[in-house]
Structures are given as structure tokens and as C-alpha cells.
Amino acid sequence: MGGTLTIIASSAVASGDIALTHSSWRLEAPGADPMEAVSAEVARRQPDGTWLYVIDNPWGAGVLAAAAAR
Secondary structure, three states, rough: OEEEEEEEEEEEEOOOOOEEEEEEEEEEEEOOEEEEEEEEEEEEEEOOOOOOEEEOOOOOOOHHHHHHHO
């Protein structure tokens, strides 16, 4: 299969134990058209200090645009 996922830019904003992150990404694989999007994720800090994603949306606002086009 193979492919390359490139994170172009990312940022995070935290408030207490909740964080919103987003990244611009590009996925390239042999024999396939490249894919690009801006993701959006929500993470929660765990009691041991680590962060776990509670929402992972790889398409970001693109999900809203697709729903509006229907």
C-alpha cells in the first residue's frame, strides 16, 4: 500500500483539561490522487497528565461543506 502523510501546519488551544487542535495535512500514495484537508480534534487531559482524543475529525470544516452541498 504505502504512502506519505505530511503535516503542513498545526496548532493547539487548551483550556483546563480540554484542548482543540487542528492540522493541515496532505496524503500521497502511489497510484492515487493526493488528498488534503484541515483536521479538527478535541482532546482531554487524563489524570496521569497524558492527553487522549475524544473527537477526531480528519476532514475538519470540510464535513460541514459536504453536508451543505447535499
